[in-house]
Amino acid sequence: MTLPAGATIGIVGGGQLGRMLAMAAARLGYRTIVLEPHADCPAAATCHRHIEAAYDDRAALGELGNACDVVTYEFENVPVDAVRALEGKVAVYPPPTALDAAQDRLAEKDFLNGAGLATAPYRAVDNDADLSAALQEFGGDGVLKTRRLGYDGKGQRVFRRAGDADIVGVFAEMGGVPLILEGFVAFEREISVIAARGRDGTISAYDPAENVHRDGILRSSTVPARISPATAHAAREAASAILNALDYVGVIGVEFFVLGDGSLIVNEIAPRVHNSGHWTEAACPVSQFEQHIRAVAGLPLGVTRRHSDCVMENLVGDEVLAAPKLLEEANLVLHLYGKAEARPGRKMGHFTRLKPKG
Ligand code: AMP
Numbered sequence: 001m002t003l004p005a006g007a008t009i010g011i012v013g014g015g016q017l018g019r020m021l022a023m024a025a026a027r028l029g030y031r032t033i034v035l036e037p038h039a040d041c042p043a044a045a046t047c048h049r050h051i052e053a054a055y056d057d058r059a060a061l062g063e064l065g066n067a068c069d070v071v072t073y074e075f076e077n078v079p080v081d082a083v084r085a086l087e088g089k090v091a092v093y094p095p096p097t098a099l100d101a102a103q104d105r106l107a108e109k110d111f112l113n114g115a116g117l118a119t120a121p122y123r124a125v126d127n128d129a130d131l132s133a134a135l136q137e138f139g140g141d142g143v144l145k146t147r148r149l150g151y152d153g154k155g156q157r158v159f160r161r162a163g164d165a166d167i168v169g170v171f172a173e174m175g176g177v178p179l180i181l182e183g184f185v186a187f188e189r190e191i192s193v194i195a196a197r198g199r200d201g202t203i204s205a206y207d208p209a210e211n212v213h214r215d216g217i218l219r220s221s222t223v224p225a226r227i228s229p230a231t232a233h234a235a236r237e238a239a240s241a242i243l244n245a246l247d248y249v250g251v252i253g254v255e256f257f258v259l260g261d262g263s264l265i266v267n268e269i270a271p272r273v274h275n276s277g278h279w280t281e282a283a284c285p286v287s288q289f290e291q292h293i294r295a296v297a298g299l300p301l302g303v304t305r306r307h308s309d310c311v312m313e314n315l316v317g318d319e320v321l322a323a324p325k326l327l328e329e330a331n332l333v334l335h336l337y338g339k340a341e342a343r344p345g346r347k348m349g350h351f352t353r354l355k356p357k358g
Pocket of ligand 1: 120143182183184185186187190213216255267268
């Protein structure tokens with residue numbers, strides 16, 4: 001059933017993604033309730049109501065479920081058990097199976113390979129001996145990552161031509177938690193596809209964006225990406241295969257490495273709206289945020305056509321001080337997240353420079 005205007009959508013997580021989802025929901029006539037432990041969170045300013053509680057607080061989740069017609073989330077590290085418990089009360093989209101696939105890098109790669117998609121080679125690492133064996137297999141090169149709770153490059157270490165001397169004590173230094181070693185991918189560029197699947201199984205995808213990361217943090221997304229039509233097609237097809245395999249409802253972000261021959265390797269999936277899709281807010285009639293709200297509300301998906309080429313850049317830490325200057329530019333769409341403190345590495349906002357066609 002389609003959610004009528006005036007219905008209430010619950011959002012677990014109150015960061016900038018929740019903030020922008022709540023804004024998009026409001027434009028479609030919905031109310032939103034955000035569950036988030038931080039009082040001063042970015043979404044608090046744009047939602048109808050804020051339940052200040054931990055993501056796994058059963059009582060608070062129950063309250064959210066009772067007060068909402070549908071529940072969604074803005075980040076992938078919501079405890080799956082807590083979401084499953086909610087499911088008995090209220091519709092939850094995307095499905096928790098997507099969280100299972102996205103929360104653990106080992107399960108994610110198993111899932112992707114099972115869906116017929118290429119990933120970097122990988123090995124589970126649970127001690128220094130595993131790491132030594134895996135690095136040897138990969139010729140001394142690889143990226144070691146925590147299996148769970150890694151984001152923005154946190155919990156990662158790169159090895160180049162590493163020998164046993166380089167790995168002594170690394171498992172403990174990484175926190176003694178389950179790890180994964182990925183083979184190092186010599187990619188030409190990184191792209192992502194933001195795609196959506198409606199409750200009726202309809203799928204739509206935006207044009208792939210070309211992404212630049214620095215210190216593990218996304219810095220810019222450029223559209224169009226410098227890839228062939230065949231590579232763009234393959235990226236959309238891969239996103240579709242993932243959405244169907246998960247019987248997904250909502251927006252997903254799929255990140256890829258593009259190799260020299262144009263072939264693709266899936267890096268990771270994010271079962272939510274994604275930073276590399278922020279450009280859609282400025283360059284498309286229907287943004288990724290509205291698309292997600294449409295999907296979970298059972299509305300028809302929007303057209304993903306882009307009216308302009310564009311470059312989205314994140315404002316990280318002090319870079320946010322440039323905001324007044326940026327506002328002087330024509331064809332620039334600025335979005336600040338209302339965060340009080342510009343700590344280093346913290347995403348404070350983003351802007352999209354549009355390059356209108358002709
Ligand atoms: P992730 O958090 O897994 O998205 O990794 C952050 C960034 O590190 C990626 O966007 C890449 O730029 C780089 N990276 C991650 N994994 C690999 C890999 N297996 N090979 C080469 N670069 C990688």
